Amino acid sequence: MPKQVDPEARRRHVVDALFRVVVRDGLQRTSLRAVADEAGLNIGSLRHYFSGQQELMRFAMRSMLERVAVRLVDRVDEIGELVDYSRREQLALCVELLAELLPLDAHRRAEVTVFLDFNTAARTDPSLADLSRQTAEGVRDLVRRVLGRLDDAGTLRPGLDRAVETEKLASLIDGLGLNGVLHPEVLDPDVCLAVLRAHIEGLAR
Numbered sequence: 446m447p448k449q450v451d452p453e454a455r456r457r458h459v460v461d462a463l464f465r466v467v468v469r470d471g472l473q474r475t476s477l478r479a480v481a482d483e484a485g486l487n488i489g490s491l492r493h494y495f496s497g498q499q500e501l502m503r504f505a506m507r508s509m510l511e512r513v514a515v516r517l518v519d520r521v522d523e524i525g526e527l528v529d530y531s532r533r534e535q536l537a538l539c540v541e542l543l544a545e546l547l548p549l550d551a552h553r554r555a556e557v558t559v560f561l562d563f564n565t566a567a568r569t570d571p572s573l574a575d576l577s578r579q580t581a582e583g584v585r586d587l588v589r590r591v592l593g594r595l596d597d598a599g600t601l602r603p604g605l606d607r608a609v610e611t612e613k614l615a616s617l618i619d620g621l622g623l624n625g626v627l628h629p630e631v632l633d634p635d636v637c638l639a640v641l642r643a644h645i646e647g648l649a650r
Contacts, residue, residue: 456494459484460505468555472562477501499572506563506576510583513556517545517587527598535600536649539591540642546584546618547641548625549634557622585615595648602650610648617644 462484466475477498481491495501520542527535548554560580567577589611595601621640624632 452494456504457508459486459491459494459501460508463501463505464509464555464559467562468558472502472559472566502563502566502573503576505559506573509556509559509563510576510580513545514583517542520545521590527594527600532600532649535595535598536642536645539595540638540645542591543588543614543618543641543645544638546587547621547634547637548629549638554626558626561623561626581615584618585611588615588618592648600649602648605648614644617641 459480463475463480466479466483470479477491477495478488480501481488484491491501495504524538524542527538530538545553546557548557563573564577564580567573589607592601592607592610592614596605596607618641621632621637625634625637
């Protein structure tokens with residue numbers, strides 16, 4: 446009796462292989478054959494699930510966005526209402542939440558690396574532009590929500606322009622992610638986290 450294959454499980458397996466290839470070799474050197482070899486499949490099997498490299502790349506990027514989003518939503522749910530915590534605890538929880546977007550360990554470093562490669566490719570590949578924009582909007586939406594919760598809890602300094610502060614913090618996270626991946630010897634995880642913490646604490650009363 447032929448072995449039953451779960452198409453979605455196989456797709457996830459292929460996407461995991463794609464992420465490993467991108468982290469190791471870079472997106473420009475990532476081909477269907479390289480991904481098939483990494484996944485332990487023949488290229489014909491890979492084409493059964495993805496019509497070509499573009500479809501594979503889009504599926505992988507969507508999968509990455511969904512994974513990170515689910516993890517962040519879970520963290521937000523765990524935190525609950527900030528008014529239930531002391532001011533120091535509120536700030537620490539927000540730092541922990543936003544730190545999920547920084548390359549502070551091997552898992553998050555791999556995610557940020559893949560994000561950077563995909564977003565770089567999207568600059569000249571219109572087929573990836575919408576997902577790149579979705580990534581940027583998602584980061585800003587998360588930051589906006591975090592600042593909103595701090596503000597609702599009475600923790601932010603009065604008079605801050607929340608729209609400006611959202612862009613400042615989102616840009617800081619982008620910059621820390623970029624430099625943490627490209628220059629880890631200059632910006633190691635401890636420094637990266639310390640910079641984020643200092644910025645968040647600087648917004649408090």
